Amino acid sequence: MKQIPNGTARSIFRLSPAVLLALILFPLASLADVPHMVRNLDTQVVTQNSYPQFLGRVNGRTLFGARDATGAALWSTDGTSAATRLVKRLPGFGVFQSPGWLNLAVIGTRGCFMASDINGGAEVWTTDGTSGGTRMLKDVVPGPYGGNTQLLGFFGGKLIFGETDASGNRQLFSTDCTAAGTRQITAFTGQSSGPLFEIIPAETKFYFVSLDDFYARTIWVSNGTRAGTHQIVTGLPQDSTGDYLALYNPHWFRRVGDHFLYMSDGLLWSLNLADDTVSAVVAPGGLAGFGPPQNVEWAEPVLMDGFILFLSDGVNPDIQELWRSDGTSAGTFPLPESPTA
Secondary structure (H helix, E strand, C coil), X not given: CCCCCCCHHHHHHCCCHHHHHHHHHHHHHHHHHCCCCCCCCCCCCCXXXXXCEEEEEECCEEEEEEECCCCEEEEEECCCCCCCEEEEECCCCCEECCCXXXXXXXXXXXXXXXXXXXXXXXXXXXXXXXXXXXXXXXXXXXXXXCEEEEEEEEECCEEEEEEECXXXXXXXXXXCCCCCCCEECCCCCCCCCEECCCCEEECCEXXXXXXXXXXXXXXXXXXXXXXXXXXXXXXXXXXXXXXXXXXXXXXXXXXXXXXXXEEECCEEEEEECCCCCEEECCCCCCECCCECCCECCCCCCEECCCCEEEEECCCCCCXXXXXXXXXXXXCCEECCCCCCC
């Protein structure tokens, strides 16, 4: 028998009964927290993937899409096998994951999600978690051409979503998750034009970036109605140092006070919420359209309390600096280097 040195055995036996009981029961109690299969939905003889697609919670139940031996469906669960049940059969491929961050939009007691129609295209569906309350919201683009649907976000208590129409143009719609409350906001024409995949809410309006039929980007503003949706006029010079650069690839919008700061073509810009005009944000001594700062395009800016932090590579792309900006020239500068120990 192997010896236990230095009286270790005597120390073990001095442990209190409560501690010994905890040591015995802890592994058993922890089994409840170990990830485990809730239920095997596709029980065919040859094992098949059920392709589960998580959605979210509606009326106290977690909803998800999955396939069993019969086909695609919407399911609900409370996390137990016994209470995991079929909500409704869905046509085609069933539930689709939204290309963005939003897979289930809940408004009141109903949720909206993306699923297939009978033609295989993606449409918005609505559910209250029951079979009778689950249906296609509205065939907003009839026929086999509708698709590329994406749930974009909320504005004014309604869901804003995008869908490609029969002409190949992206359009925006708003809905309260009822057919009667679903309306088209935009009416873009021209090959492949329409909004991209983001809305930027700001109290009584929201902004979005759109492509025209020449694939040039523009910034639009909307109050949620077709009449109140229009392209903004930047107010910048119509040359290579102004309007062109500000709209080349606008992205990373961050709200700071009464304006949005955003990046485009490696430069920093400010969108004024009061009049929807755009101005270049440059450090003291800089030039609009040239900088500094000149931003690292792939690095997402971080919103702080009244300013943003972002990376800039200045005139030397091999040296990156941490900058801050509140949208003013005086408030835009590189942070000092941290002192070395």
